[in-house]
Amino acid sequence: MTAALTLDESVILTTDLPGSSWWAQGGISIKSAFTDGAKQDRWSDLTDPAAVERIAGDGPEAVDWLRTEAESLVTDNGEQTVLGEEGIEGLDRAIETGNDATGAEVMRVLNSSLASRDSVKRLLGRAIDLITDGERVVGVVAVDSRARQRIVMAPAVVIATGGLGRLYQRTTNPRGSDGSGLAMAIRAGARVADLEFVQFHPTAMTVAKDPLPMVSERVRRRGAILVDAHGRRFMAGIHSDAELAPPGLLARAIWRQSVRGAGAYLDARHVHELADHHPTLLAHAMSVGIDPRTDLVPVGAAAHYQIGGVATDLEGRTSLPGLWAVGEAASTGLHGSTRLLSNALLEGIVFGRRVARSVAAEAETPGDVAYCPVDSRDLPVTPGPAFEELRKLMWEHVGLERDGDGLWRAHNELTALVPVLRRTLAGRDAATVAIQVVAAALRRTESRGSHYRIDHQATDPSQAARVVVEPGPVEVERLV
Numbered sequence: 053m054t055a056a057l058t059l060d061e062s063v064i065l066t067t068d069l070p071g072s073s074w075w076a077q078g079g080i081s082i083k084s085a086f087t088d089g090a091k092q093d094r095w096s097d098l099t100d101p102a103a104v105e106r107i108a109g110d111g112p113e114a115v116d117w118l119r120t121e122a123e124s125l126v127t128d129n130g131e132q133t134v135l136g137e138e139g140i141e142g143l144d145r146a147i148e149t150g151n152d153a154t155g156a157e158v159m160r161v162l163n164s165s166l167a168s169r170d171s172v173k174r175l176l177g178r179a180i181d182l183i184t185d186g187e188r189v190v191g192v193v194a195v196d197s198r199a200r201q202r203i204v205m206a207p208a209v210v211i212a213t214g215g216l217g218r219l220y221q222r223t224t225n226p227r228g229s230d231g232s233g234l235a236m237a238i239r240a241g242a243r244v245a246d247l248e249f250v251q252f253h254p255t256a257m258t259v260a261k262d263p264l265p266m267v268s269e270r271v272r273r274r275g276a277i278l279v280d281a282h283g284r285r286f287m288a289g290i291h292s293d294a295e296l297a298p299p300g301l302l303a304r305a306i307w308r309q310s311v312r313g314a315g316a317y318l319d320a321r322h323v324h325e326l327a328d329h330h331p332t333l334l335a336h337a338m339s340v341g342i343d344p345r346t347d348l349v350p351v352g353a354a355a356h357y358q359i360g361g362v363a364t365d366l367e368g369r370t371s372l373p374g375l376w377a378v379g380e381a382a383s384t385g386l387h388g389s390t391r392l393l394s395n396a397l398l399e400g401i402v403f404g405r406r407v408a409r410s411v412a413a414e415a416e417t418p419g420d421v422a423y424c425p426v427d428s429r430d431l432p433v434t435p436g437p438a439f440e441e442l443r444k445l446m447w448e449h450v451g452l453e454r455d456g457d458g459l460w461r462a463h464n465e466l467t468a469l470v471p472v473l474r475r476t477l478a479g480r481d482a483a484t485v486a487i488q489v490v491a492a493a494l495r496r497t498e499s500r501g502s503h504y505r506i507d508h509q510a511t512d513p514s515q516a517a518r519v520v521v522e523p524g525p526v527e528v529e530r531l532v
């Protein structure tokens with residue numbers, strides 16, 4: 053949306069499924085996080101310093117731009133929309149719009165801006181494959197809600213389809229985050245990077261919902277603690293920062309609690325003004341009969357953020373001419389092996405603007421179509437039961453703790469499922485992406501950031517590099 057608003061003319065092709073941006077709770081990072089030398093250790097390893105520099109350089113301008121877009125809007129009750137700032141202890145970089153619904157407010161601003169611009173057309177549909185003229189990407193094949201096919205030709209195509217959390221049985225991600233843009237790029241031969249790094253949120257509410265509602269770290273920062281089924285606080289004995297331990301370590305500790313059957317609950321009963329500061333949490337919990345002001349909230353880890361993605365340079369260019377990628381679908385190198393809080397929205401806004409400038413300078417009138425995939429045109433979109441089997445396999449064998457045996461098992465079972473998965477568009481995309489995630493996880497024989505191998509628990513300095521690959525057809529044997 054940011055890229056579309058920055059371009060002179062654009063078409064947004066989107067499904068009607070919500071993306072993660074609507075659900076972001078914590079906020080948006082601001083400049084101080086990047087320029088204060090004392091905070092440099094906030095960046096995880098494998099982070100590309102050039103990407104951090106771009107974010108630090110462009111971040112303030114991008115946030116000012118967002119604020120200006122917001123100020124030009126007037127809310128239904130006649131008030132001006134203001135994107136505020138809030139300093140949370142230990143998180144003094146968050147920009148917030150009040151309470152825990154920053155993403156929704158930002159999306160409301162962007163949507164209203166888009167609605168007021170004639171330069172942006174919107175098409176409802178699911179992009180299913182890229183079209184090329186032999187050298188450049190020149191468009192996409194899409195299907196609309198009535199399964200009618202559309203061909204959209206374009207001087208430049210930007211993939212902004214979000215993450216892949218839906219490929220896991222337990223996830224905080226909405227239904228739109230099924231890795232379909234990444235799948236399209238893989239099928240067209242674009243380079244991908246760092247797919248083994250999938251971040252798991254430590255505290256999703258383990259209730260009968262899919263996706264699982266996320267309980268933001270901010271609740272822990274405001275004093276909520278983690279206890280086991282007997283009410284005993286367990287993190288204090290595991291890490292000196294207890295509930296504020298690094299998210300990866302916390303997620304694995306909570307995961308082990310559940311594997312051992314010891315239980316994990318968030319105790320937020322004593323958190324001051326919970327309803328005022330965390331209305332989203334309260335609403336989710338109350339909808340399943342839990343009142344966090346008086347009850348313990350059952351929590352567990354869940355797939356949350358795709359760190360890797362379509363490999364891009366710092367202008368969002370992919371390895372395929374005519375194709376750009378931005379947001380969670382892209383891998384700029386910013387997040388290293390563990391994304392740090394509140395950087396995803398900022399990345400989308402900063403790189404959305406950078407992509408738009410690069411597209412404006414380099415877009416070309418599409419040539420004749422040389423390759424337009426047709427094999428998938430009649431498939432139904434909605435995933436079938438095989439998709440749920442894939443999600444289970446990914447959760448059990450490609451989740452928080454991995455090992456070679458489990459990864460190979462996932463690979464073999466996924467491969468066996470492929471013919472069934474290919475009967476739906478969502479299943480076909482899931483198969484494409486899941487097997488590449490498994491391949492990447494097999495390839496990295498060490499533990500680092502969000503990738504934890506039980507059979508290779510140490511970090512191996514010789515593997516301290518991002519891995520960018522040209523996936524092509526799935527040949528896991530060749531990759532490991």
Ligand SMILES: Cc1cc2nc3c(=O)[nH]c(=O)nc-3n(C[C@H](O)[C@H](O)[C@H](O)COP(=O)(O)OP(=O)(O)OC[C@H]3O[C@@H](n4cnc5c(N)ncnc54)[C@H](O)[C@@H]3O)c2cc1C
Binds near residue numbers: 066069379
């Ligand atoms: C619960 C939750 C809380 C979070 N909190 C924060 C936070 O506080 N701060 C922060 O910085 N980040 C946060 N994140 C992460 C952040 O929200 C996301 O990484 C970011 O918003 C992704 O933005 P995006 O534009 O790349 O994708 P999305 O916002 O997911 O948008 C992708 C869009 O593409 C559409 N789409 C997908 N596939 C196709 C297709 N094939 N054809 C057409 N359209 C398609 C989807 O329907 C969707 O509309 C959170 C994530 C979650 C899930």
